[in-house]
Structure formats: C-alpha cells, structure tokens
Amino acid sequence: MGKIGIYGSSFDPITNVHLWTASTIHHRCKLDQVIFLPCSNKRKDKQMKTEDEHRWNMLHLAIKNNPAFSADDYEMKQNAWNISTYETLKYFKSKYQQDTIYFIMGADLLVDIGKGKWGNSDLLVQENKFIVMARDGIDMLKTISSSPILRNNDDGETFHLIDKGLAMEISSSYIREEFSLDGEPRYLLPEECYQYIKKHSLYK
Template sequence: MRKVGLLGGTFDPPHIGHLLVAEEVFQALGLDEVWFVPSHDPPHKEASNTNVEHRVEMTQLAIKSNPHFSVSAIEMERSGISYTYDTVNELIQQFEDTVFYFIIGGDQVEYLPKWHRIDELLELVTFVGVKRRGHELKTPYPIEKVDIPMFEVSSTLVRDRFKFGGSTKYLLPEGVESYIKEHNLYE
C-alpha cells in the first residue's frame, strides 16, 4: 500500500510554509508522496479572488524541484464547494492501493468538529495535525501529530507584501514570485 499525504488549501499563493509542512510530514510519516490539492471553493473561508488556473500553476511551480510532491486538480474538476469528504472519497475510489493522510494546521484541528461529514471522513483518512502559533492540537478526534519547525508565513502576508510593495524574498519559491509579478497578481 502506498502512503500519500494530502495537503489542501487555496494556495493563493503557495509559499515556503506550505512546502515546509509537506516535507516535514513526508519525512516524519515515511510517506511515498505528498499531493497538493488546491481547493475550488473552500467551505470554511471566502473563495479566492485569484482564478483557479493561476493557483494551480503557482502550486506546480512551487513544488517542481521536489520529486515526491505533485498537484492534484481533483477539486478543480468539480464545481461547487470543495468538501474534503467528497475529495477523499473520490481519491479512494480511484486509488484503491493507497492510504491517505490529510495534513492540516492547528487552526483546522480545532475546527474539525464542524467539518462536513467528519465522522464518515475519519473512517476514510488519517488526519495529521501540525502546530500553528496560537493554536493547540486539541480535538476529540484521533489525529497524528507532527512537530515542524515554526515558520510564520501566510498567503495573506504574501498578498499584502505584493499589494503594498514589500519584499517577499525567502517567503516564496522564486518561480512563484516571478509568476506573480509576470501576471500582475495581488496588486
């Protein structure tokens, strides 16, 4: 059985923090791969203003130097709200020889009781929680915990830096930074 980590998010834009989390979980759990899953329309926050094609392309640029990372466009191929239950259920049907681990930050660990069909989802996937400042990994649900080096960056911070002319050096992979500038995103 293959072991695959799933890292979902809007990736608007993908940044070094996303890559760090994916690599640390990959190593800690001995995964075969980590798939980045850009969400189409996330249920827990406002939809992204950046179109889907840009977010997928930026994510592909962000991961291109890592052979055990890939992008799954499964949620892009569906319209409507991107519920994790639907995504995982579809992946399990497509990849019967695979065990999936869904990687989430501490903020989402606390939010798990509100997730769509959480009890059924827990039968399909193992959740992996990573710490985020200001959040504990406390939940009534079973999760694997992975300690990662703290790196405080967010997509909101990156977008604000572009909007107000600040530096994004060392916050983004160079290819993503170039792509954003080339397409005048976040101005």
C-alpha cells in the same frame, strides 16, 4: 502499498512554508508521495480573487523539481458549491485503492472538525487518517480528548500529530498584502513564483 498525504490549501500563492511543511511531513511520516490539492474558488468559506490558472501554474513551478511532490486539480474542477473534504477523500481513496491516504492539516482545522463545523465531521474522522501539524497556542491532545467527535472515532491510528519544531507561520495573505502595497516578499516564496507574480501583476 504506499502512503500518500493529501495537502489541501488555497495556495494563493504557494509559499516556502507550504513546501517546508510538505517536506517535513514527507520525511517524518515516511510518505511515498505528497499531493498538493488547491481548493476550489467556489467554496463558501474561501473568497479568492486569483484565477485558478495562476494558482495552478505557480503550484507547478514550486514543486516541479521534487519527485515526491505532485498536484491534483480535483477540487478545482468541481462545480458544486458544497465541496466537502469527506467527499474529496472518498475520491482519493477510490483513485489509490492500494495505498493508505492521509489528510494533512493544521491543528486549527482539527479544532473546527472537533466542533462539528465540517461537513460529515463524524464520518470524516471515523473513515479517514490525518496528519496534524502543530499550531501555536493549540494543545492537540487536549483538542482530541475534549471533542466527542474526535475521541470517539480515534482508533489509536487516526491522528498522527507532528510538531514541526519551528514556528514558521508566514501566510499567503501576508504575501498578498506585501505585493498589494509594493512590499518585498521575495524570499518568502519560490523565486519562479515570485517572478510569475511580477510578470502577471497579481495581487495588485
């Protein structure tokens, strides 16, 4: 039985912080694999202007040299507008039945789940395991204890809380803004992704 982390994001574009986060979690949580899961551009809470093909290509360029990293386009291929993390995790648990599946997320998302803002929030927490990365200004233990959804579905192994040790919060939106204004975000993302964006004139 292996341990697999599902790392979902828009990856528009993937950044060095995404890679560092995945590497940190892989090492500290003794995962066998981290699967990068780019979200669908059809989700109501995401408004992406970058074509799926470009996000997918850059993701592969970024992770190709790490055998512990892989990518899955499950959410990209979904046609439904109401794609939920609950259904996505059901898919991965069915695909990897002999392994333990963890959903990787930031503490800001833990807050939203605790407030019931995600589809099937109660069942999502009850039936799954999470690796939660610290975010500045968020007390993860207090977040869990103050939410009935989180605390009443926590069996002691539901949440694996990780403090990265460094506050590295460079966002994809910052990189997109830099490209759009002729800035220079070169060393904030993998070199091959930087060159890919230049070649295809993305984020202009």
